[in-house]
Amino acid sequence: MDDLLADFLTETNEGLLALDAALVRLERAPQGAATLSEVFRIVHTIKGTCGFLGLTRLERVAHAAENVLGRYRDGTLPVTQGGISLILAALDAIRGIVAGLEATGQEPAGEDAPLIARLDAEAEGQAPPAALAPPSAPSPAAAPEPDPVPAAPGGASPPQTIRVSVEVLEDLMMLVSELVLTRNQLLQLARAREDSAFAVPLQRLSHITTDLQEGVMKTRMQPIGHAWAKLPRLVRDLGLELGKKIALEMRGAETELDRQVLELIKDPLTHMVRNSGDHGLERPEERLLAGKPETGRITLDARHEGGHIVIEIGDDGRGLNAERIRQKVLAQGLATEAELAGMSEREIHRFIFRPGFSTAAAVTAVSGRGVGMDVVKTNMERIGGTIDIRSREGRGTSFVIKIPLTLAIVSALIVEAGGERFAIPQIGVVELVRVGSEGAAQIEHIKDAPVLRLRDRLLPLVDLAGLLRLRPAAGAGSGFVVVTQVGAHVLGIIVDRVFDTEEIVVKPVAPILRHVTMFGGNTILGDGSVIMILDPNGIARATGLGADAAEAEAEREAVPQAGATSEAGTALLLFRAGDATPKAVPLGLVARLEDVEAGRIEQVGGRPLVQYRGRLMPLLPLSGHWDPALAPPRQPVLVFGDGERSMGVMVDEILDVVEARLTIDPAGERPGYLGSAVVAGRVTELLDTAWWLREAGEDWFGGAARTGSGRRVLLVEDSAFFRNLVVPALSAAGYAVTAVPDAAEALRLRDGGQGFDAILSDITMPGMDGFAFARALRQEGPWRDLPLIALTSRGAPEDIERGRSAGFTDYVAKFDRAALLESLAQCLAAPVLA
Amino acid sequence: MHQDMAAVAGGLAAARPGRGPAAADEAFLTLVVAGQLCGVPVLAVRDVLGSQAITRIPLAPPEVAGSLNLRGRIVTAIDLRRRLGLPPREEGTAMSVVVEREDELYSLLADSVGEVLPLPARDRAPNPPTLDPLWQGVARGVHRLGEKLLILLDVEQVLAIGA
Numbered sequence: 001m002d003d004l005l006a007d008f009l010t011e012t013n014e015g016l017l018a019l020d021a022a023l024v025r026l027e028r029a030p031q032g033a034a035t036l037s038e039v040f041r042i043v044h045t046i047k048g049t050c051g052f053l054g055l056t057r058l059e060r061v062a063h064a065a066e067n068v069l070g071r072y073r074d075g076t077l078p079v080t081q082g083g084i085s086l087i088l089a090a091l092d093a094i095r096g097i098v099a100g101l102e103a104t105g106q107e108p109a110g111e112d113a114p115l116i117a118r119l120d121a122e123a124e125g126q127a128p129p130a131a132l133a134p135p136s137a138p139s140p141a142a143a144p145e146p147d148p149v150p151a152a153p154g155g156a157s158p159p160q161t162i163r164v165s166v167e168v169l170e171d172l173m174m175l176v177s178e179l180v181l182t183r184n185q186l187l188q189l190a191r192a193r194e195d196s197a198f199a200v201p202l203q204r205l206s207h208i209t210t211d212l213q214e215g216v217m218k219t220r221m222q223p224i225g226h227a228w229a230k231l232p233r234l235v236r237d238l239g240l241e242l243g244k245k246i247a248l249e250m251r252g253a254e255t256e257l258d259r260q261v262l263e264l265i266k267d268p269l270t271h272m273v274r275n276s277g278d279h280g281l282e283r284p285e286e287r288l289l290a291g292k293p294e295t296g297r298i299t300l301d302a303r304h305e306g307g308h309i310v311i312e313i314g315d316d317g318r319g320l321n322a323e324r325i326r327q328k329v330l331a332q333g334l335a336t337e338a339e340l341a342g343m344s345e346r347e348i349h350r351f352i353f354r355p356g357f358s359t360a361a362a363v364t365a366v367s368g369r370g371v372g373m374d375v376v377k378t379n380m381e382r383i384g385g386t387i388d389i390r391s392r393e394g395r396g397t398s399f400v401i402k403i404p405l406t407l408a409i410v411s412a413l414i415v416e417a418g419g420e421r422f423a424i425p426q427i428g429v430v431e432l433v434r435v436g437s438e439g440a441a442q443i444e445h446i447k448d449a450p451v452l453r454l455r456d457r458l459l460p461l462v463d464l465a466g467l468l469r470l471r472p473a474a475g476a477g478s479g480f481v482v483v484t485q486v487g488a489h490v491l492g493i494i495v496d497r498v499f500d501t502e503e504i505v506v507k508p509v510a511p512i513l514r515h516v517t518m519f520g521g522n523t524i525l526g527d528g529s530v531i532m533i534l535d536p537n538g539i540a541r542a543t544g545l546g547a548d549a550a551e552a553e554a555e556r557e558a559v560p561q562a563g564a565t566s567e568a569g570t571a572l573l574l575f576r577a578g579d580a581t582p583k584a585v586p587l588g589l590v591a592r593l594e595d596v597e598a599g600r601i602e603q604v605g606g607r608p609l610v611q612y613r614g615r616l617m618p619l620l621p622l623s624g625h626w627d628p629a630l631a632p633p634r635q636p637v638l639v640f641g642d643g644e645r646s647m648g649v650m651v652d653e654i655l656d657v658v659e660a661r662l663t664i665d666p667a668g669e670r671p672g673y674l675g676s677a678v679v680a681g682r683v684t685e686l687l688d689t690a691w692w693l694r695e696a697g698e699d700w701f702g703g704a705a706r707t708g709s710g711r712r713v714l715l716v717e718d719s720a721f722f723r724n725l726v727v728p729a730l731s732a733a734g735y736a737v738t739a740v741p742d743a744a745e746a747l748r749l750r751d752g753g754q755g756f757d758a759i760l761s762d763i764t765m766p767g768m769d770g771f772a773f774a775r776a777l778r779q780e781g782p783w784r785d786l787p788l789i790a791l792t793s794r795g796a797p798e799d800i801e802r803g804r805s806a807g808f809t810d811y812v813a814k815f816d817r818a819a820l821l822e823s824l825a826q827c828l829a830a831p832v833l834a
Numbered sequence: 835m836h837q838d839m840a841a842v843a844g845g846l847a848a849a850r851p852g853r854g855p856a857a858a859d860e861a862f863l864t865l866v867v868a869g870q871l872c873g874v875p876v877l878a879v880r881d882v883l884g885s886q887a888i889t890r891i892p893l894a895p896p897e898v899a900g901s902l903n904l905r906g907r908i909v910t911a912i913d914l915r916r917r918l919g920l921p922p923r924e925e926g927t928a929m930s931v932v933v934e935r936e937d938e939l940y941s942l943l944a945d946s947v948g949e950v951l952p953l954p955a956r957d958r959a960p961n962p963p964t965l966d967p968l969w970q971g972v973a974r975g976v977h978r979l980g981e982k983l984l985i986l987l988d989v990e991q992v993l994a995i996g997a
Contacts, residue, residue: 177906420890468892510901510910510938512995516893522901522908530889530901530908 004229005105008049010161012098015042019091023084030079039087040069046094057107058097064119065090071123083122090119166259169219176209176216177505177524183209184526220260224302224311225253227266231273235298238277245284245295246277252302257309261403265311268376272313272399273298275373280317280397290394292316305402305798314398320391322348344766349389353377392772412533414499414525415482417463418470423504423523423533424493430485432498436478443481443494446573446593447656452481452492458587459483460571460657461492462543464534468518486540493539502526506533518542543659572679573638574655578623584679585638585687587657591646592639598631610648612639619648620692622672626650640689649692656680711828714754715739716746716761716773717791726760726791726820733821742766743773750783758827759783760820763792763803771806778807787827791820861952864984865931865944868920871984873977874942876950878933878989883941885927886911895995899943904932909939917992919968933989940993953977958986 019042026035047062065087071077093115100108183206190196228250239246281287281296288294301312322345329335329351340348352373380387380401391397412423413432433454434440443450443461450461461481465472481492504523509532513519520535571587594612601608601619608619608626619626619637637648660679674686713735717723723739730737738756740746742765759777763770770790777783790808792799800811810823862873863882881904888900888911899913909932915923923945930941958975965973974986 174906181906418892420892470892507908510908510940511936512898512910512993513891513894516891518893519891524903524906524908528903529887530903532889532891532901 005053005101006161008053009098009102010163011049012046012094014163015046016091016095016098018042020088023088023091026079027081027084033073036069036073036079040066040073043069055097055101055107057110057112058094058101060116061090061093061097061112064116064123065094067123068119071125077123077125086118086122089115164219169216172216173220176213179209180213181524181526181528185528188527220258221256222259222262223254223256224262224309225250227262227269228253228300231270231300234270235273235277238274242278243283244277244281246281247295247297248273249297249299251300255302255304255309257403261309264379265401265403268379268401269300269311269313271376273300276313276315276317276397280315280319282318286318290318299398308402311401311403312398313401314396316396319393319395319397320349320352320389321393325349325351346390346766349391352389353387390769392768395772411501412504412523413482413501414531415464415480415493415495416497416499417495418465418468418472420468420470421499421525421529421531422464422495423502423525423531424482424484424536425520425533426501430483430490433481433483433492434478435481435494440478441481444593446654449657450494451593451657453592454483454492458573458590458593459490459492460543460587461494462539463494464539465494465496467539467542484536484539486536489540491536491540491543493534493536504531504533572658572660572684574658574679574684575636575638575651576653576655577649577651581676582655582679582682582684583622583651583673583687584660584677584684585689589640589689590638593654594637594639594648596635596637596648598628598633598635601628601631601635603628608650610637612646612648615646617646617648619650621650622687622692623650623652640693647693649687710734710736711757712736712738712755713824714746714749714756714759715791716741716743716759716765716770718742718762718765729820730824735824743768743770743776746773747776750777750781753782755782756786758787758789758824760789760791760824761808763790763799770808771802774803774807787824789820789823789827860955861950862984862986863931863950864948865914865929865942866946866948867914867918867944868923870918870920871948871979871982872914872944873951873953873984873986874931874933874989879931880934880939881930881932882947883930883932886930886941897995899928902930902941904939904941907939909941911941911943912993912995913943914992915943915945917995918972919966933993935990935993942987942989942992951979953984953986 019039022035022039022042026032026039029035043062043066047059047066050058050062068077068083068087072079072083077083093112097107097110100106186198186202187206190198190202196202231250232248235246235248238244276298277296281298282290282292284294287296297316299312299314301314303310325348326340329340329348330337334351334354335343354374377387380403386402388400388402389397390400411426413426413429415422415424433452435443435452441452441454443452445451450463452459452461459481463472464470479494479496480498481494482498483490483492485491502525504525506521507523509516509519509522517538518535519532519538521533523531523533525531572584573587573590573593574582574584577583596610596619601610603609604616608621608628609616610619611617617639619635636651636654638651638654640647640649658680660677672688672691674688676683676685678684711734713730715723715726715730715737717726717739718741723741727737727739738749738754740749743761744767746759746761761770761773765773768776770792774788774790777786777788787809788807790803790811792803792811792813803811809827812820812823861876863876863879864871864873866872883904886902888902890900891898894900897912897917899911899916902909902911909930911930913922913928915921926945928943928945929947931944931947932939932941934940958977960975961970961973962976969985972988972991974988977984977986
């Protein structure tokens with residue numbers, strides 16, 4: 001039985017119950033206008049709904065009854081006992097049909113003509129046919145006796161659903177929470193006494209409580225499909241109205257979310273789908289001209305993603321016209337020409353979320369949406385969500401909505417820092433590392449920034465007590481690092497103690513605390529105490545790490561694109577070497593930091609070396625030359641490594657680790673440096689790692705690493721910084737590299753007849769992004785079958801999946817030179833073998 | 835909440851006989867904050883609790899003492915001494931007067947909670963213009979109670995922290 005019918009039956013059964021009572025009241029007080037209206041309204045509703053559902057038999061009976069009631073209500077026919085009996089008979093007939101519907105999902109067969117005839121006769125004020133009880137019949141119970149409805153097969157089954165007020169559910173929820181707490185207390189008590197006879201029944205109580213809790217939770221969750229149910233119809237009507245052909249695709253309709261959130265997003269979603277159809281999609285003839293299929297497509301896609309629901313509403317229409325938006329922005333004085341000139345296209349697109357930028361006229365008529373997008377954005381933000389836009393002119397527009405699951409049970413790790421306990425959702429926790437105690441890893445400090453060497457990686461750390469401005473624990477020194485994954489970043493959170501994991505119910509924090517973004521909510525633990533739930537995203541933001549891809553992009557857009565801008569922020573290691581100008585290198589490139597005793601440094605052929613992990617590691621003095629006599633007793637060394645080889649760069653002093661967006665000015669370029677950038681308020685030189693690696697020795701990249709043998713590789717990367725990192729690394733490995741700043745340029749090369757053996761592409765780029773680029777390549781043209789490697793800092797599994805489905809052959813992290821070379825070699829080798 | 839309302843409701847019932855038919859006089863729960871007698875409308879009060887385990891909330895506004903568990907609901911505790919710019923409590927435990935605002939529960943921490951008094955609106959004096967500006971914001975007027983002065987607290991304003 002479909003949902004619609006089930007809802008109808010539930011509603012109709014409720015209506016019928018109310019009708020029985022109302023009709024009896026009406027009989028007693030035939031002039032009760034209010035009762036009459038109520039009866040009329042209920043019957044009218046039943047009739048209306050069954051017409052909609054195509055239940056013809058039900059509709060005819062209800063319609064005949066409604067006619068009679070209509071005349072009663074209008075006062076053109078006196079209410080008689082006989083009339084009421086007739087209506088009751090009609091209700092019984094309806095009830096019979098409804099029972100049949102419940103049992104079989106279809107209207108049972110039956111003959112209603114005599115009943116309808118009698119109802120019609122009553123409506124026309126004629127004397128009732130003889131078959132009926134006389135109007136003065138003393139007992140109305142006699143009336144329904146001519147039951148025209150055959151008993152439904154299987155009899156009346158109970159309704160499939162009942163409607164319960166949300167309040168009742170909320171109360172239940174609260175009681176269950178209480179029960180859970182009490183249960184937990186009992187368990188704690190029982191644990192203390194071993195011989196307890198309560199142990200077994202308590203265990204059962206515990207299980208039942210858990211099941212009950214889950215059951216009650218479930219009652220609040222609804223599939224998002226409920227909010228979509230009306231959309232196919234809406235899109236169909238919209239298509240007819242606008243003369244467009246529209247196909248609606250819905251994916252992930254079963255994704256569940258809290259009903260409260262569902263209610264709140266229903267209208268915005270409808271609005272956005274309407275917008276997509278109205279303003280996003282072109283007319284069929286325009287689409288054909290643009291070389292697209294006649295039928296436009298609107299897609300709705302919902303999925304769970306790390307405690308959030310992500311809903312994507314996309315179309316393959318004309319996309320936003322940045323030029324039009326720009327003009328409107330200027331006309332409305334929302335930004336100056338100079339400001340606009342410095343903005344990326346996406347930044348300009350985002351103007352449609354500005355209040356006052358709505359009202360169709362200027363924007364929607366020509367280029368895109370605008371109707372009330374500010375309202376949509378406000379609504380989303382009110383429930384703690386975000387909305388982002390991606391649009392390509394001529395290709396379509398999609399809106400990405402991310403909303404939190406306000407009410408969800410999550411498994412959380414309970415930790416202590418600064419004497420207070422906090423919960424960290426397990427979902428983001430990658431691992432736990434014990435630090436500080438004997439034999440365990442040690443936290444090191446680079447200036448004031450704590451870091452941890454974890455499997456040859458430098459993990460940036462944040463001290464939770466410090467971040468929350470709590471007093472550090474007295475016995476500081478030993479503790480734990482909770483390694484958490486936040487978007488593409490991995491971050492270690494230093495805590496004093498780690499307790500259990502516990503299933504918790506996330507409750508939103510009070511409005512007066514909403515500004516504290518470090519907390520994702522609060523909850524009550526088994527011992528009855530309140531505990532704050534940490535939001536790793538908030539912590540990452542507070543520490544300056546990019547929170548998630550979308551937000552990192554948004555931040556990036558806020559930076560005028562004067563020079564080459566690296567994607568999101570990059571963790572940089574700042575150090576001093578040679579002169580006073582601070583120098584920087586991406587932290588991700590540095591394998592380890594070492595303090596080498598001066599005595600251990602040897603010289604071979606004038607080059608300093610150190611025995612390191614059983615091998616000789618060349619050391620490069622960044623200041624140009626190295627004089628053992630002037631060397632400090634302990635020499636700070638940045639270790640760059642690649643599998644078995646490693647190279648050390650000697651620096652004077654390690655200053656800090658900072659998160660910075662790089663705008664590199666190549667003007668100050670000199671050998672060994674990529675250029676300079678302003679980092680932490682100071683002009684800082686960026687180390688050209690590849691150059692120094694070459695300096696380390698001719699054979700450093702020799703041998704097996706020289707796999708390229710002149711193969712031609714195209715690199716598509718918007719950031720000059722990364723181009724400068726990747727090109728030398730590839731050239732050194734023997735590839736002939738051509739680098740272009742964007743996908744459009746790459747496509748121009750293709751259309752110009754250039755040939756390559758493999759293509760490396762960034763994912764996040766202004767204009768056409770990596771996914772779109774991959775799709776464009778795979779669709780047609782001479783480059784269709786070339787190996788295509790995504791080069792990205794986004795390494796989440798879903799990104800990789802997305803990359804593969806867009807047509808990428810492989811997915812490699814930006815800094816991972818070894819992996820890149822290997823991937824290239826593999827991709828290039830495969831076709832030869834095949 | 836019903837059982838816990840009983841204590842307050844009992845006090846309320848005792849106060850009710852004094853209520854005239856005009857009903858212009860509201861009943862107020864009296865509380866003491868650093869020696870200052872204050873009153874909150876008894877109808878706004880959901881619960882009165884003794885000393886509670888309060889979880890501190892880092893980075894919260896200073897007026898927020900923390901949060902506590904009231905039968906499965908999380909209640910945000912506001913320290914009235916801090917809210918009113920009074921010196922912190924040195925000894926003894928605080929009483930919680932639980933009020934509701936926009937479906938959220940808040941607990942106002944006071945040194946002690948007294949009786950429920952009907953206070954006719956006609957006896958109310960406006961805030962003296964010389965009153966501390968902070969207090970001007972949260973007080974709805976002053977009543978003379980024998981020797982003492984009672985400040986009527988505007989719960990809405992008391993909870994308007996950081997707004």
